[in-house]
Amino acid sequence: MKVPFLDLSLQHRALREPALAALTATYDANRFCLGKDVEDFERNFGAALGYPRVLGMNSGTAPLHVACMVAGLKPGDEVITTPFTFISSAWGISYTGARPVFADIEEGTFNLDPARLESALTPRTKAIIVVHLFGQPARMDEIMDFAVRHNLFVIEDCAQAVGAKYRGTPVGLLGDAGTFSFYPTKNLGGCGEGGAFTSRREEIQSQARQIRVHGSDRRYYHDIIGGNFRMDGFQGALLNVKLPFLAAWTARRQAIAARYRAGIKLADLRLPAQPDYGQSVYHQFTLLHPRRDALREHLAKHEVGSDLIYPVPLHLQQCYAGLNYGEGSFPVAERAGRTCLSLPIFPELTDAQVDQVIATVNSF
Ligand SMILES: Cc1ncc(COP(=O)(O)O)c(C=O)c1O
Structure with missing residues (x-):
């Protein structure tokens, strides 16, 4: 008997009818960029998984980039992160001109080893990107202790850990910002690119919301530097079909x-x-x-x-x-x-x- 490493066609065959119905409704309503489907998804995702506020974005790389922008990273700054992850965990650091500084992992969990953080710290360290790799939460108590002691902004890359909890708290709510990916192979995968941003802190979420749409709260008024990080309507519609499963x-x-x-x-x-x-x-x-x-x-x-x-x-x-x-x-x-x-x-x-x-x- 053949055992594939991964076969997405089984899930997509099973959900073909509701998925195509949802996509058709979005098509007919011309809801292509953000809009009702994405808003519904943000609310549904938050309610299902315990997030007070969620922003749909156009990949899992996007919210990492946005989080680094919210953290105010700039050339000369350093960010401690794990060397054992998908490359995207570090892209946001590089996009802002800051420097990734790696710290080794624990063998068992594949995640940042809190005992290695101290030696990566310098006066230029501004943030930590924690990755909950393979779905396994990292040691957040020790990492947050360290971060609080040194006044560091903590970004949790939850791309692989949707639904995971650390001592009862959903991952992404322990640090300052949490990010998700809905790349098709993820535990909750879209049909195309998608991601999300969350924060337990309202002021961070509202800054991320503005950055998502070109640094703008009002059309054609741009208060801060932003970009295009919007989730598209089709992904919102499709993810609403999949989320209940x-x-x-x-x-x-x-x-x-x-x-x-x-x-x-x-x-x-x-x-x-x-x-x-x-x-x-x-x-x-x-x-x-x-x-x-x-x-x-x-x-x-x-x-x-x-x-x-x-x-x-x-x-x-x-x-x-x-x-x-x-x-x-x-x-x-x-x-x-x-x-x-x-x-x-x-x-x-x-x-x-x-x-x-x-x-x-x-x-x-
Ligand atoms: C740990 C991790 N971070 C970030 C990402 C980036 O997500 P995306 O491919 O949706 O941009 C991924 C997945 O691809 C990932 O596995």
């Missing part, structure tokens, strides 16, 4: 992860950690194995999909060569890059497919 999809991801944990028995393999402060929503199920490439080949030979997320940490990417980090700067992140392997995890996977993945891993 998110809780069940998340529960299914968590059940698949539990099945992997119970079934996988392979020497030298490290499963993702399960810290007691907050359960992962399992955007990915990523393990570590010293012979990762051989294991991946073995899976491929038995028609089990897998992926390398992420093979090259940010500090070793060509675009950041100018930051002058080298091999060995962040050993935990680098080891994760060399040994990580992500297994199939999406709601439509059957138990039989999950068992097939387990048996194939165990037979390595």
